[in-house]
Amino acid sequence: MSNHLSQKFEEIVGTGNVLASEVDRHNYAYDAAVLPPQLPALAVRPETPEALGRVVKTCNELGLPLTVRGSGTNLSGGTIPSEGGVVVLTGALNKIIEINEADMYAVVQTGVVTAKFAAEVAKRGLFYPPDPGSQAVSTMGGNVAENAGGLRGLKYGVTKDYVMGMSFYDVDGELVKTGSRTVKCVTGMNLHGLMVGSEGTLGVFNEIILKLVPPPKASKAMMAIFDDLGKASETVAAIIAAKIVPATLEYMDDFTIKTVEDFAHAGLPTDAKALLLIEVDGHPAQVEDEAAEVEAICKRIGATRIQVAKDAVERNKVWEARRAALSALARVRPTTVLEDATVPRSKIPAMVGALEKIAEKYKLTIGTFGHAGDGNLHPTILTDKRDHAEFTRVEAAIDEIFDVALSLGGTLSGEHGIGMAKSKYMVKEVGQGSIMYAKRLKAAMDPKNILNPGKITGA
Amino acid sequence: MSNHLSQKFEEIVGTGNVLASEVDRHNYAYDAAVLPPQLPALAVRPETPEALGRVVKTCNELGLPLTVRGSGTNLSGGTIPSEGGVVVLTGALNKIIEINEADMYAVVQTGVVTAKFAAEVAKRGLFYPPDPGSQAVSTMGGNVAENAGGLRGLKYGVTKDYVMGMSFYDVDGELVKTGSRTVKCVTGMNLHGLMVGSEGTLGVFNEIILKLVPPPKASKAMMAIFDDLGKASETVAAIIAAKIVPATLEYMDDFTIKTVEDFAHAGLPTDAKALLLIEVDGHPAQVEDEAAEVEAICKRIGATRIQVAKDAVERNKVWEARRAALSALARVRPTTVLEDATVPRSKIPAMVGALEKIAEKYKLTIGTFGHAGDGNLHPTILTDKRDHAEFTRVEAAIDEIFDVALSLGGTLSGEHGIGMAKSKYMVKEVGQGSIMYAKRLKAAMDPKNILNPGKITGA
Numbered sequence: 081m082s083n084h085l086s087q088k089f090e091e092i093v094g095t096g097n098v099l100a101s102e103v104d105r106h107n108y109a110y111d112a113a114v115l116p117p118q119l120p121a122l123a124v125r126p127e128t129p130e131a132l133g134r135v136v137k138t139c140n141e142l143g144l145p146l147t148v149r150g151s152g153t154n155l156s157g158g159t160i161p162s163e164g165g166v167v168v169l170t171g172a173l174n175k176i177i178e179i180n181e182a183d184m185y186a187v188v189q190t191g192v193v194t195a196k197f198a199a200e201v202a203k204r205g206l207f208y209p210p211d212p213g214s215q216a217v218s219t220m221g222g223n224v225a226e227n228a229g230g231l232r233g234l235k236y237g238v239t240k241d242y243v244m245g246m247s248f249y250d251v252d253g254e255l256v257k258t259g260s261r262t263v264k265c266v267t268g269m270n271l272h273g274l275m276v277g278s279e280g281t282l283g284v285f286n287e288i289i290l291k292l293v294p295p296p297k298a299s300k301a302m303m304a305i306f307d308d309l310g311k312a313s314e315t316v317a318a319i320i321a322a323k324i325v326p327a328t329l330e331y332m333d334d335f336t337i338k339t340v341e342d343f344a345h346a347g348l349p350t351d352a353k354a355l356l357l358i359e360v361d362g363h364p365a366q367v368e369d370e371a372a373e374v375e376a377i378c379k380r381i382g383a384t385r386i387q388v389a390k391d392a393v394e395r396n397k398v399w400e401a402r403r404a405a406l407s408a409l410a411r412v413r414p415t416t417v418l419e420d421a422t423v424p425r426s427k428i429p430a431m432v433g434a435l436e437k438i439a440e441k442y443k444l445t446i447g448t449f450g451h452a453g454d455g456n457l458h459p460t461i462l463t464d465k466r467d468h469a470e471f472t473r474v475e476a477a478i479d480e481i482f483d484v485a486l487s488l489g490g491t492l493s494g495e496h497g498i499g500m501a502k503s504k505y506m507v508k509e510v511g512q513g514s515i516m517y518a519k520r521l522k523a524a525m526d527p528k529n530i531l532n533p534g535k536i537t538g539a
Numbered sequence: 540m541s542n543h544l545s546q547k548f549e550e551i552v553g554t555g556n557v558l559a560s561e562v563d564r565h566n567y568a569y570d571a572a573v574l575p576p577q578l579p580a581l582a583v584r585p586e587t588p589e590a591l592g593r594v595v596k597t598c599n600e601l602g603l604p605l606t607v608r609g610s611g612t613n614l615s616g617g618t619i620p621s622e623g624g625v626v627v628l629t630g631a632l633n634k635i636i637e638i639n640e641a642d643m644y645a646v647v648q649t650g651v652v653t654a655k656f657a658a659e660v661a662k663r664g665l666f667y668p669p670d671p672g673s674q675a676v677s678t679m680g681g682n683v684a685e686n687a688g689g690l691r692g693l694k695y696g697v698t699k700d701y702v703m704g705m706s707f708y709d710v711d712g713e714l715v716k717t718g719s720r721t722v723k724c725v726t727g728m729n730l731h732g733l734m735v736g737s738e739g740t741l742g743v744f745n746e747i748i749l750k751l752v753p754p755p756k757a758s759k760a761m762m763a764i765f766d767d768l769g770k771a772s773e774t775v776a777a778i779i780a781a782k783i784v785p786a787t788l789e790y791m792d793d794f795t796i797k798t799v800e801d802f803a804h805a806g807l808p809t810d811a812k813a814l815l816l817i818e819v820d821g822h823p824a825q826v827e828d829e830a831a832e833v834e835a836i837c838k839r840i841g842a843t844r845i846q847v848a849k850d851a852v853e854r855n856k857v858w859e860a861r862r863a864a865l866s867a868l869a870r871v872r873p874t875t876v877l878e879d880a881t882v883p884r885s886k887i888p889a890m891v892g893a894l895e896k897i898a899e900k901y902k903l904t905i906g907t908f909g910h911a912g913d914g915n916l917h918p919t920i921l922t923d924k925r926d927h928a929e930f931t932r933v934e935a936a937i938d939e940i941f942d943v944a945l946s947l948g949g950t951l952s953g954e955h956g957i958g959m960a961k962s963k964y965m966v967k968e969v970g971q972g973s974i975m976y977a978k979r980l981k982a983a984m985d986p987k988n989i990l991n992p993g994k995i996t997g998a
Contacts (some may be wrong), residue, residue, distance in 0.1 A: 518730065
């Protein structure tokens with residue numbers, strides 16, 4: 081059976097591009113979420129758009145579940161395949177097709193790595209702002225499928241805000257075009273809007289058209305150090321309330337600071353209770369004004385120290401340390417549960433306070449860091465899922481984190497997606513009407529339920 | 540029959556809120572598009588969200604086509620009802636539910652008038668940028684349904700970029716919630732993304748959550764005058780190529796200038812061949828720098844005169860004149876056909892050149908103005924649809940305008956929507972795969988095809 085299946089896909093993608101050994105199947109059975117692996121029948125690696133379309137069509141004909149996988153950095157199980165299904169690898173679909181400087185857009189295949197794309201754009205004097213934590217390995221297709229955020233979301237928005245259009249294969253392998261290379265386009269339904277964040281459940285992306293912007297002329301980065309969690313989180317709310325929109329406004333608590341410093345040796349203040357990493361950018365005069373205002377607010381609310389990065393090297397060292405937060409925390413205990421419940425920005429102090437209480441109540445180690453300026457914190461529970469008693473407490477704590485976020489007017493997921501991990505919680509936030517609408521839509525666009533089944537709306 | 544129907548809806552919305560007289564029915568039979576009117580059976584005016592939901596449910600039960608109407612300013616026939624259908628008026632659903640200054644968002648009902656909303660937001664020290672030409676009367680629901688653009692699209696984006704979430708009634712009258720009050724949210728499918736620009740075909744909007752931003756600290760407006768269309772359009776491309784993103788970059792040709800000046804008496808230079816209205820905004824120092832750069836570019840390419848607005852009064856006078864362009868042109872001949880084919884910005888000179896040739900070839904009067912910085916021109920054909928020979932030439936000219944836009948990598952509609960006017964052209968741009976996908980989606984979400992039937996994907 082499996083051999084027959086391999087042959088069928090080899091006819092489409094070529095012999096070397098069907099991966100069906102035991103090792104291969106295990107390699108693609110999981111992603112970065114804390115969820116049990118599920119063994120696919122095989123993985124295929126199409127090298128052309130045509131082959132990709134034929135793979136989709138074939139999966140549908142055979143009723144085989146299909147999960148597209150970029151780099152598998154998904155934190156909500158969005159790239160965990162179905163048992164016995166097909167994993168479609170986008171690694172060979174990695175061409176930057178066009179970077180148009182005059183009209184400030186780019187066209188990419190889905191397997192292009194985010195950071196590589198951003199670097200190519202920068203070489204042409206333009207800027208692609210979304211910078212998810214996993215950008216060094218994550219792919220553009222994955223970013224769009226999950227509507228990835230990042231450190232610059234506050235000022236520059238998230239992936240959604242840069243998708244001008246795309247083409248994708250519907251479940252029958254027909255190519256669907258949506259959107260345009262123009263900044264304004266209302267021709268047809270906003271299907272590219274629907275595709276963003278659809279987690280592979282409604283179509284398989286082919287090419288993506290992305291908006292680019294002029295880069296900021298100047299920037300200034302600083303680290304504000306606090307001896308109190310509350311003061312740090314109040315500072316976040318105060319900066320936003322002053323109508324300053326920094327490019328980056330990141331938060332790290334004491335546990336995260338120590339763990340990251342131990343891992344990255346970036347010179348973080350290990351005696352601090354919390355720190356904020358703040359970057360303002362734009363016109364040089366604006367940067368000076370805003371940096372001064374931000375410093376004044378930090379001081380007023382009680383920062384014990386403010387350290388302005390003296391150059392890009394110093395800035396990058398600290399920012400890379402921040403990017404390493406998850407990796408650093410993940411070393412502490414066998415299991416790392418990274419959440420991304422998000423609240424309106426003014427509710428950050430309330431959320432930080434609640435997280436402290438939850439850690440205490442359930443006797444858990446929670447390191448919290450994240451995009452505080454977006455209200456998007458990443459409470460990270462360090463645990464061991466083999467310890468059933470503790471993991472039961474972890475699950476209770478997660479429930480409570482979601483309840484608090486929702487009670488503060490927030491959302492279950494700011495940027496990691498629903499995937500398999502959170503679909504059971506969705507009804508609490510959006511209600512049954514919304515889930516039924518999405519299920520009806522999914523059933524219509526994918527009658528055999530082969531496109532990444534079980535994600536977002538559940539089974 | 541009609542009386543029975545009136546009674547049925549009176550039970551839901553109250554006696555005074557069912558409008559079924561001959562005059563009423565004629566009032567709501569058309570919109571701002573040049574298309575034949577279609578007489579609805581009646582119009583209803585729900586005063587509460589609950590009544591709105593019941594109206595939707597009832598229409599579906601009875602298989603009655605339902606068209607939501609804000610102010611009927613639609614330019615593509617999106618608010619022309621079906622013969623014998625129900626028009627749902629949103630005039631009584633006009634509450635601004637919340638303007639949250641700390642978290643920079645607002646929640647509105649759909650009948651809120653755009654300019655009124657923007658003014659309320661401004662009073663709180665915040666900014667809602669989208670400013671479609673019809674903002675003085677257009678409603679927020681209509682803006683979202685059509686993904687309305689405006690004069691500030693270039694820097695600030697269009698309506699789509701401000702919709703954080705919404706609730707809407709599905710065809711069964713069930714309330715669907717999507718998105719959030721947080722700036723980041725990936726909980727569930729991006730149904731609000733799908734709703735933007737859906738022209739009332741997939742659900743009936745209830746409340747809309749809108750992103751707000753801090754207002755720019757300063758701005759500078761100027762008018763650059765040219766004795767040559769080509770030079771004006773080249774200047775547009777050159778400003779963008781210099782990576783300056785003005786808030787506004789509007790174009791007007793000689794015919795439009797004269798007609799507008801005759802109507803609005805704003806002091807426009809009636810001897811000019813073309814003019815650009817340019818506004819830069821942001822930090823005061825940035826504004827000074829960018830204004831100087833823009834002036835230098837205008838001069839380099841050959842502006843004969845540049846007039847900087849000395850104050851807000853002078854600026855507003857000229858901007859209001861620009862906003863009056865359509866009204867002014869509409870006085871010239873009995874029929875005004877306003878197009879909004881859009882091209883990548885660098886192709887503006889090619890598009891302007893093509894429009895000149897098309898006007899000559901088909902012996903038509905075409906006044907062209909629009910959002911040149913977005914590549915979004917509004918070639919406006921002044922004609923008389925009762926003159927069949929001329930109107931045949933108009934239709935041929937429109938075909939050719941669309942062909943040119945598409946051949947330049949552009950789109951049929953930048954901001955006016957597809958409605959009934961352009962659905963037949965869609966296949967040229969997006970192909971059959973895309974239309975079939977949209978039709979399947981529509982059929983699933985609206986099995987009886989009662990939600991604004993015939994729009995976008997046609998009958």
